[in-house]
Amino acid sequence: MTTPSPTALVIGAGIAGLASAIALERAGFSVRVVDRAPVLAPMGAALSIWANAVDALDQLGVGPALRDQGTRIDQMAVFRRDGRPVIGPRQVNDSPYPGARSYMVTRAALQSILLAAIDPACLTLGVAMTEVTQDAGGVSVQLDTGTSISGDIAIIADGIWSSQAGAMLGGKPRHAGYGGVLALSDPVAGESGAHAAHEYWGLGARFGVFDIGGGRRYWFYMRNEADSAEARLLTHAQIADTARDWMPEIGAAIAATPADRLIPFSIHAKPPPIRLGKGRILCVGDAAHAMEPNLGQGACQAIEDAVALGVIARTRPVSAIVDGVERLRLKRIAHYVKQSAEGARASHSRSALTRGVLKVALGMAPAALTNRVISGMHVLPDYPALARDG
Ligand SMILES: Cc1cc2nc3c(=O)[nH]c(=O)nc-3n(C[C@H](O)[C@H](O)[C@H](O)COP(=O)(O)OP(=O)(O)OC[C@H]3O[C@@H](n4cnc5c(N)ncnc54)[C@H](O)[C@@H]3O)c2cc1C
Known part of the structure; x- marks a missing residue:
């Protein structure tokens, strides 16, 4: 007689939920994923998938698809508004710098890549979780259909506003003060900016322009805001006007973007979590550790959550998974959450002195030092070895 595989119930089919589902299927679990959205539409436009997450996607078996559909980042730089460099520019494809293996990918492409790697029968859309309960033998997920499903472990991956994660982990999302x-964009003219990831830092505002392949650019404009409704009032004409005295690649990307394609956002983040769950309920992705987007690591860390979960799920009893994942992940997550918040200060600090000092300090820091700091963030820990040691 064979033992039936344990069942994992994954709440949310964003990047965290889908990556976790892949990891658990590969660890031999029977997986069920539910998402309240009737159709899975990608939220946002594109993502930087830094080398740590590319390595993590390799461990989930989908790295080749990312390389195929993403655009490799060969050059990274942060400039002042007038083009003077703050960090870099550095070529990352001809050095041992691990960023050489980083990619830009549209959210739609990444979502399709992850979806293609799970058993389609395990996904149920248009159904929301209302509550998750547990006892010594398993978990039960109540659904808004009035029914419930039961399993051996629940993975809470329902995003930053997750009430379940909020109740278990504490730490409410707070407005970060900018959005x-x-x-x-559609294809822009010329080759400049190909395979590049550029940010431009001004006073209380910044732009980012990233090559997304096919001559198209992913770009953003962020500025300090008093409340989270302000971003929705920004118009294409206003932003194009603002960009006029910034560097030309920004204006080119804006000009190549139809006005109805702008997606407003307001940045919210949570404090670093001190736990990731309890018993048989584990929180992953933004539900556990929503961070400011300044390192481009929110989704990358969700993918790392999945790798750590897969490693632990393969080697520990279900009742020990939460503890095992916490041991592998909590310290690293706290580091990224804190550094992501720090990353905003050179542009978005309300203090002109802080902004100025940070820009000068970053501009003067030896390239070898900034390289080491950044590249350290782009290295995937050896989770299997850490799990063996811990
Ligand atoms: C402007 C911006 C730029 C960013 N850029 C980057 C970047 O370049 N690189 C990077 O790595 N990260 C980036 N991030 C962060 C990244 O977007 C997030 O960390 C990531 O998308 C979180 O994924 P998730 O699956 O945890 O949550 P979500 O994407 O929010 O998914 C949650 C899912 O849960 C579902 N759901 C919610 N409630 C329920 C319920 N009750 N029942 C069932 N389903 C439910 C939702 O429908 C949704 O599908 C950026 C973020 C922002 C705001």
Whole structure:
């Protein structure tokens, strides 16, 4: 007689939920994913998938698809508004710098890549979780259909506003004080900016322009805001006007973007979590550790959550999974949450002195030092070895 595989119930089919589902299927679990959205539409436009997450996607078996559909980042740089460099520019494809293996990918493409790697029968859309309960033998997920499903472990991956994660982990999302718009452009003229990831830091505002392949750019504009409704009031004409005295690649990307394609956003983040769950309920992705987007690591860390979960799920009893994942992940998550918040200060600090000092300090820091700091963030820990040691 064979033992039936344990069942994992994954709440949310965003990047965290889908990556976790892949990891658990590969660890031999029977997986069920529910999402309240009737159709899975990608939220946002594109993502930087830094080398740590590319390695993590390799461990989930989908790295080749990312390389195929993404656009490799060969050059990274942060400039002042007038083009003077703050960090870099550095070529990352001809050095041992691990960022050489980083990619830009549209959210739609990443979602399709992850979806293609799970058993389609395990996904149920248009059904919301209302509550998750547990006892010593398993978990039960109440659904808004009035029914419930039961399993051995629940993975809470329902995003930053997750009430279940809020109740278990504490730490409410707070408005970070800035927001803006982002978009995918049509092809821009010329080759400049190919395979590049550029940010431009001004006073209380910044732009980002990233090559997304096919001559198109993913770009964003962020500025300080008093409340989270302000970003929705920004118009294409206003942003194009603002960009006029910034560097030309920004204006080119905006000009190549239809006005109805702008996506407003307001940045919210949670404090670093001190736990990731309890018993048989584990929180992953933004539900556990929503961070400011300044390192481009929110989704990358959700993918790392999945790898750590898969490693632990393969080697520990179900009742020990939460503890095992916490041991592998909590310290690293706290580091990224804190550094992501720090990353905003050079542009968005309310203090002109802080902004100025940070820009000068970053501009003067030896390239070898900034390289080491950034590249350290783009290295995937050896989770299997850490799990063995811990
Ligand atoms: C402007 C901006 C730029 C960013 N850029 C980057 C970047 O370049 N690189 C990077 O790595 N990260 C980036 N991030 C962060 C990244 O977007 C998030 O960390 C990531 O998308 C979180 O994924 P998730 O699956 O945890 O949550 P979500 O994407 O929010 O998914 C949650 C899912 O749960 C579902 N759901 C919610 N409630 C329920 C319920 N009750 N029942 C069932 N289903 C439910 C939702 O429908 C949704 O599908 C950026 C974020 C922002 C705001």
